[in-house]
Structure formats: structure tokens, C-alpha cells
Amino acid sequence: MTASSRSTGQATGEVGFILHARPWRDTSLLLEVLLRDSGRRGVVARGARSNVKQRGRLQLFRPLWLDLAGRGELAQLRAVEEMRILPPLQGRALICGYYLNELLMRLLPRDDAHPALFDEYTRAIEALVSATKEAPVLRGFEKALLEQLGWAPDWNMSEDGQPIEAGRFYRMDTEQGIMPCLPHDPEAVAGLSLLHLAEQNFDTAASARDIRLLLHRLLAPHLGSKPLQSRELLKLSFAVK
């Protein structure tokens, strides 16, 4: 539809996603974008709200080619094009998409480039478009986020240097890492769940809940005390099911 094929070959511009957009002044938008090679940036899109064509392209959860000007705190959007048309996220997948964005907005500092994390985000959005189960996609992204930001322990080993055993029990200490513990410890999870987590097996009923709690426990100290709105929405969406 657009001339994306023509412009992607140009030297300027970057691949990115919009994480958040809010109105700014009378006709502009203030965007928070995730760029593959420059990380998260604040961008002003002048006149974007009165420009129907541009407004249509400035959508969340779509891979975009963005041409930015200015090196300061806020860049200016010079041009934007759709890289390719992804079917829009719908229903619960949409709220899951918001969850990914809220995590990145909360945890990723501006101007901190993480190309691998960007690729994980792209994969997660693509997966949400077609996934019948959203939870494994979310777990995969949470794990990648922890690893990329340096907050993940060695999943295969407990803090005493012993490999994780499926039949033993462990608990996650956010400071010290994975600690062996007794089965009746209130935070105990089975070694099997940790092994599943390490091998990205997020879709086994026996371990899915443990893995979710483990990942959320690791994220919690970095998220601060304010609850994530998207997580609240997700709870609502699951609760009424």
C-alpha cells in the first residue's frame, strides 16, 4: 500500500515500534518508540493528529520505518512508513500487547539499545497476532527481558553451584538467585518448573503457574509499587471468562 519497499533501502531511518502515543499540544502526538538500534526514545510527531494519513500509520504493534531528526531529549518525526502490514491484535491479545509495552516503558531506560530485545519484542507481537494461547508468549518475553537487562540468574544452576534437579525444590531469591529449599517452603517451586523455564517450555500445565510466579517475582523489584494497569485488565479479562 505505502512505498515501504522503496524507502527501506535508504540509509536514513530506523526500524521501530510505537510503545505509547499521547496527544501533545493541539494537533501533535508525543510518541514513545522502541528502535532496534537506538533503544527507547521520545519523539514528537508534529501535526500528526490532524494528518489522517500519518495518524493511520502511527499505530501500536506495527513494525514501522521511522525517520527521526534531532539528538536531544525529544526527536522530531520526519517521516514514517509501514514496514509490512501485520493483522491488528484483537481482544485479549491486544491487552497482552499493552502488557509488553507497559513492561518496556517501566523497565527500559531511554537511549539504551538492545537489538536482541527488540527482536524478541517483534517475535512476541507476531506470535500474539496468531497465538491461541497468549500466556507462553508473555512468559517468553518476560524471560528475555530479564536476561537482556541482566536481572536473570543462571536458570540451570542453584546458587550453591549444583545443577537443578527435577525432583528437588527451590525458591527464587531476588538478590541471591535460585536457592534449594524444603518442599513446604511457601515459595517453593519444583525443580522441574525451573528446567522447563530454562528450556523455554512454557506450555506444560504442571509448570506454567510456577514459571509465571517465578518470572513475576524477579520482575517485581524493578517494577516498583505501582500496579501494572495492563495486568489488572488481563486479570479482568481472564476472570470473567
Place this chain on the structure above:
Amino acid sequence: MQLSPMVNELMEALRRLPGVGPKSAQRLALHLLQRDRDGARRLARALDAAAERVGHCTQCRTLTEELVCSLCRNPQRDRSQLCVVEWPQDQWSLENSGAYRGLYYLLMGRLSPLDGIGPRELGLDKLEVRLNSGEITEVILATSSTIEGETTAHVLSEMCRVRGIAATRLAQGVPMGGELEFVDGGTLARALNDRRAI
């Protein structure tokens, strides 16, 4: 030049309006004071009265100085249909289309998790009370076709589903008089998906 305090205050007040900068404020103030004093007094009275007395309808939350707005009181309206919109301007657009005979509910916003606007902030609990009344058999979700509007529509549709109320969404497609060449890809895809037999 030093303006008199009253003229200055008038211009400052006019600048509260969207899209009015210093130049426009000056033009408007001079027009009211030099050419249309009666208009100025009328504007002042209307503003004062509206700011004092206009509130929200207790049923649909639209802007009105009455407890229940005239539309909600109108016995000609179909009370089994409830159209959920974001803002009063959306309600007025739908009314002007002349195609709708049911009632409305105004959210006064839309869900936007990253701006901290969740179900609580949007007062969805009040809408739940309305849905529980048993009078409504169809909810028309007329939130805008933005990501936030879709999110809102999804959550509302879940609220309807658990209560066994039919939820419908405004159709999307090629605008009247629109040439396909200029319609964006997303809209065209929806138009194709929701195509109908003729």
C-alpha cells in the same frame, strides 16, 4: 504597549480555548469590545450559566443541566438498545446520522493502560449496574477505531458476554464515495473480512 487589566484578563481568558493563541485572542477581544457588546454580554451570560449548571445525566452521563437528559426520558426511544460511546461529540455525530433510535451510555474516555486509565478510572462499575438492570438486550460498542477504542470494546464485550447480552461493534469499511486506491490497508482488510451478500 501596556493593556488595561480588564482587556488583558479578557485576552488571557480567551486563550483558554483550544487553538487560540495570543494573536487570535487579541482579535476576538477587540471584536467583542468594539463591534459586538451585546454578543459579548450574551456570551458571558451563557458561559456563566453553563459552567454553573451543566452537569452529567445520571443515566447516560451526557452533558445536561437536567437530572436525566431529554433523550433518556424520551418514550419513543428503544430502551432495549444501548450504544456505548466515548465522548458527547461521538453521541452527537451518531444522533445526526439519524439511524439510531436506542439509548446511549457515555464513557467520557477510553481504556488506556499506559496512561493509567483502567476500568476503575472509567467508571465501568456504573455501566455494570446499568447492564444488570435487565432492560438491555443489545449493546452497540461505538468506541473509536483506535487501539484504545478496540481495547475498551473488548473489555465491554466480555462484560456483556457473561450477562448474556448481545454485543455488536460498528461496522468498518470503505467510506461513502471512497475510492479503493486511497483506502488504507487495515480498513480494506476489515472491509473484505466483513463483506456482505447483496
